[in-house]
Amino acid sequence: MTLGKRALLVIFPVILIVQLLAATMAYMTxxxxxxxxxxxxxxxxxxxxxxxxxxxxAFNxxxxxxxxxxxxxxxxxxxxxxxxxxxxLGLRIQQSIRSLSSARLSFVSFAxxxxxxxxxxxxxxxxxxxxRMNATQQRIVREAKQAADTDEMVYVENAEGGPLLLATGxxxxxxxxxPLPSQREEAFTLQLAVRPERFIALKNxxxxxxxxxxxxxxxxxxxTSRLSADVKLSASVQARLTPPPHYLAERLRKLSLAFLIGGSLICLITSGLLLLLIRRYVTAPISHLDKQLTDLLLCKRTALDEPTDGGEIGRLTLNMKTLHERNTEALQRIQEISWTDSLTHISNRAxxxxxxxxxxxxxxxxxQHLALLFLDxxxxxxxxxxxxxxxGDALLRIFALRAQRALERHCESHPETETAFARLSGDEFAVLLLSxxxxxxxxxxTDALLGLCRGGxxxxxxxxxxSVSIGTARYPDDATSVTQLLTRADSAMYQAKAMGKNFAVAFSAxxxxxxxxxxxxEEQLRSLNGDDQFRLVYMPAVDREGAVVSCEALLRWHSPLLGTVSPGEFIPIAERAGLFPKIDSWVIDHALASYPQLVSLFGEGVILAINVSSAQLDDDRLCSYLTERAAHHGICTSLIEIELTETFAAELSSSTMAAVNAIRMAGFRVAIDDFGVGYTSIQQLLEYPADxxxxxxxxxxxxxxxxxxQSxxxxxxxxxxxxxxxxxxxxxxxxxxxxxLRAGCDLFQGYLISPPRTVAALAEWVAVRTQPQVELRLERLPPRTAVQPS
Incomplete structure (x- = not known):
């Protein structure tokens, strides 16, 4: 019996068993x-x-x-x-709709x-x-008025004439x-509906x-089905398709038949091929190469041996060796690039x-001690x-170069220290100091880094x-982890900016x-209901004869969690967080609603003064809102005075100046509050659009x-x-x-006159002032020392 036949008798049963196992595993796979x-x-x-x-x-x-x-x-x-x-005008709206709608839309309606x-x-x-507008569309209009989120689209499957997608505003x-949610009953409702033909066609x-x-x-x-898929069409609409069981069973039957036939053929072919493949000149070189590759993957060697044989196996060995060397070089280069900031060529955040x-x-x-310096x-x-x-890019490169040199000089002066310098993002940098x-x-x-910006x-x-503001934090004194160290250094940096910039501040408890x-x-302001926690008090201003000319509406906040929070504390936070439009709207609406009570106390001509955040002046809707609310409450705009801080006045731009002029053109009075705190020039005073x-x-x-x-x-x-x-x-x-009085001042406001009071307390104050025994001239009013000014 020849060696080939012996090999066949030995190999065939093994191949048959292996093929059956392989076919079974392949079928499962x-x-x-x-x-x-x-x-x-x-x-x-x-x-x-x-x-x-x-x-x-999106079209809707x-x-x-x-x-x-x-x-x-x-x-x-x-x-x-x-x-x-x-x-x-309806024809103009139709033209607008037709110009916006696509020719592929078979149905578009607007109501x-x-x-x-x-x-x-x-x-x-x-x-x-x-x-005409069908019952389904009218029902959705009524539901939208009660909904918390009117931006959500509504899909109606069984609408008259076919499915519709409706948007309501x-x-x-x-x-x-x-409008605000509370104003929807006063507003017109707009509804746009389209028939999503392509969506319906895909669904069918x-x-x-x-x-x-x-x-x-x-x-x-x-x-629970093994073959099912669903998708979220929008925040409130989902779609799902679950094929029936027979859909998958038919495909699995064809797959099993193909594997049975294919496995049998492969078994016969493999048995014949293995007689040719199991040769010394194939098995030995491949085994040798396989061992080298395994050692390479297990990090037992750093490179492949030079091939000693020619032919395909030799070339394969040479190509794999070359490929491994190139991959190693590319990996090192990629790692270097991924760790370097492309602009400043220092370390990046990663x-x-x-x-x-x-x-x-x-x-x-x-x-040792680890310190982190956060630079902005x-x-x-x-x-x-x-x-x-x-x-800006050139400036960042110059700063990074100066900072690197300063760190090198510091390490030369202190050889026992170690530093790391990186650009985190934008104009933010960080320095690690291990000492x-x-x-x-x-x-x-820190002093050396602050000195980098002297002279600009x-x-x-x-x-x-x-200049540069620096916040510092130490490990383990200030933080328990690197992440916390970075966060606390960042907080200290913002405190440095709040102190006037170009400072270094260390983190503290x-x-x-x-x-x-x-x-x-900020969290409480975002979630609060103004009607539950806000209230208004009023501080009267009197003329030289002691008559009340105006009342300033002042906001007070009592939080169930924080207690009473002063306006000086929460107003700057609300402005930075972008929450003041909501607060201003509440103050404006409630102050105007209480105006009839002030009229009953001080007469028809009393002026209502309302403070408005200067952050609102970039929004051209402020004037419209003031005008609409004044008209709603039936108050003449000339009896309302809008107070703006002097800081705003010193920074008037063309857009904010236009907003103030629009307020004045609407008939409102404008007052510059907190005048004299150190921001204003004579030229700015001449240009103030104020009454x-x-x-x-x-x-x-x-x-x-x-x-x-005299001053x-x-x-x-x-x-x-x-x-x-x-x-x-x-x-x-x-x-x-x-x-x-001697200086000729027109109006007087303060605790000598009256502290801020509720409307009910103002009524009592008016009653006391009108008694004959207290009818004194303004300059003889008794001082109030029990209450300190706010």
């Missing part, structure tokens, strides 16, 4: 792959269904927003002539519903001249703005291909994390905004006055407590001293010469009152 493929295919088709749905949803939302902001709609809402409105649910206008793209006709095709219905509902029960972890480990093992360039945004990003516990060089390094930065013959309180106040100047209590305290009487008189006279009325705040003693 392919079966799982088939299930995964069908699942992925089903999910992909549902994703296409979702894409079609989102396309119609953008079209509704475009119509809402169009002049045609504003003219329609404000037109009192119904015939003209429905025919001429305007009045606050009393009467349909003011309805248009649809059907050919019927008697088309609201608009106040007076101010052309979207899916149902035909899989012989199963596509379920579409707000929520779907958990599915590499900084690796360096920080390594230095943290050294710190724990060697008993001051006024860098102005460089980008005014001179372009090229100048012995007995040699604290953090203060020296010169880029292309231009000098940029950019007091700083952490302050940050926690700020976060807690009243309110002297801050700090300048009143300083200028009412006897030696400052006080000059300031009052200068303001009056510009046609502005002068109101002095902080009048809490007869001496201040007398000095202000």
């Amino acid at each position: 392919q079966r799982a792959s088939l299930l995964g493929l069908e699942q992925a295919r089903l999910a992909q088709r549902l994703s296409a269904l979702k894409s079609a749905y989102l396309d119609y949803q 939302r953008s079209a509704l927003y475009s119509i809402t902001d169009s002049e045609a709609l504003l003219a329609f809402l404000r037109e009192s002539d119904i015939a003209y409105r429905n025919e001429t 305007i519903v009045e606050p009393d649910d009467d349909v003011a206008y309805y248009f649809e793209s059907s050919l019927s001249p008697f088309a 609201f608009i106040l006709p007076a101010s052309a703005t979207r 095709q899916l149902e035909a291909d899989y012989d199963a219905a596509v379920e579409i509902a707000p929520t779907l029960d958990a599915e 590499h900084f994390g690796i360096l920080a972890a390594a230095m943290h480990a050294k710190c724990e093992q060697g008993g 360039l001051d006024n860098f945004k102005q460089v980008n905004d005014q001179h372009g990003h090229d100048a 012995p516990a007995a040699n604290d060089s953090l203060a020296e390094l 930065f010169r880029v292309e013959d231009r000098l940029y006055q950019v 007091e700083l952490e407590q302050r940050d926690q309180r700020i976060r807690l106040i 009243t100047i309110k002297l801050d209590m700090a300048i009143v305290e300083r200028l009412t001293r006897p030696e400052m009487q 006080l008189t000059a300031i009052v006279a200068f303001c009056q010469a510009q046609g502005k009325r002068v109101n002095a705040e902080g009048v809490d003693s007869l001496e201040k009152q007398s000095a202000l």
Whole structure:
């Protein structure tokens, strides 16, 4: 018997068993792959269904927003002539809709519903001249008025004429703005509906291909079938398709038959081929190469041996050796690039994390101290905004180079220290300093980094006055981890900026407590209900005869969690967090609502003063809101005075100046509050668009001293010469009152007159003032020393 036959007798049973096992495992693998493929295919088709749905949803939302902001709609809402409105202006709206809608849309409708649910206008793209808003659309309008989120689309499967996708919005006709939830009953409702033909076609095709219905509902029960897919069409609509069991069974039967036939053929072919493959010149070189590769993967060797044989095996060995060397070089290069900031060529945030972890480990093992310095360039945004990003990039490169040199000099002076420098993002940098516990060089390094910005930065013959603010934190004194160390150094840096910039501040427990309180106040402001926790008090201002001329509305907040929080604490936090539009709206609406009570106490001409955040002046809707609310409460705008801080006035830009002028053009009075705190120039005072100047209590305290009487008189006279009325705040003693009277001041406000009071307390105060025994001239009012000014 030949060796080939002997090999065949030995190999064939083994191959047969191996092939059966391999075929079984391959079948199980392919079966799982088939299930995964069908699942992925089903999910992909549902994703296409979702894409079609989102396309119609995006069209609905953008079209509704475009119509809402169009002049045609504003003219329609404000037109009192119904015939003209429905025919001429309605035609303009139709033209707007037709221009926005795609030719592929078979059905588009648009409805305007009045606050009393009467349909003011309805248009649809059907050919019927008697088309009307159907019951389903009217029901959705009523539901939208009660809904918390009106931006959500509504999909109706069984609407008259076929499925519809509807978008609903609201608009106040007076101010052309979207109403608050409490104002929806006063607003017109806008509804745009389209028939999503492509979505319906895809859905029908899916149902035909899989012989199963596509379920579409707000929520779907958990599915137990092994082949099923669902997709979230929107925040409130889901879709699911579950093919029937026979769909998968047929495919698995074909797969098993293919593996049976294919496995048998492969078994026969493999037996014959193995007689040729099991040869010394194939098995031995491959085994040798395999061993080298295994050792390489297990890191037992660093490279492959040079091939000793020619032919395919030799070339394969040589190619694999070359490929491994190239991959090693590429990996090193990629690692170097991924750890380097492309602009400044120092470490980036990812590499900084690796360096920080390594230095943290050294710190724990060697008993050393680790300090982190968080650096942020001051006024860098102005460089980008005014001179372009090229100048900003050049400045960052110069700063990084200066900082690197400063760190090198520090390490030369302190050989026992170790540093790491990285750019985290934008104009933010970080420095790690690892030093012995007995040699604290953090203060020296901080001073050196602060000195880098002395004299500014010169880029292309231009000098940029950019400084640096630094926050520092230490491990383990201030933090228990690298992440916490970075967070606390960041907090200290923001405190350095708050102190006036170009400072270095070390993290402290007091700083952490302050940050926690700020976060807690911001969280409470975001979630509070103003009607439950806010209240208004009023501080009257009197003229030279003691008559009340105006009342300033002041906001007070009592939180169930924080207790009473002063306006000086929570107002700056609300402005930074962008929460003041909501607060201003609450104050404006409630102050105007209480105005009739102030009239009953002080007469028809009393002026209501309302403080408005200067952050609101970049929003051109403020004037519209003020006008609409004044009209709603029936108050003449000339009796309302809007108070703005002097800081705002000193920073007037063209946009904010336009906003203030719009407020004045609407008839409102404008007052500059807190005048004299150190921001204003004479030129700015001449340009103030104000009716009243309110002297801050700090300048009143300083200028009412006897030696400052002439200066006080000059300031009052200068303001009056510009046609502005002068109101002095902080009048809490007869001496201040007398000095202000001699200076010619127009109005007086302070605790000597009255502290801030509720309307009910003001009524009692008025009753006491009108008694004969207390009817005194203003300069003889008794001082109030029991209550300190707020």
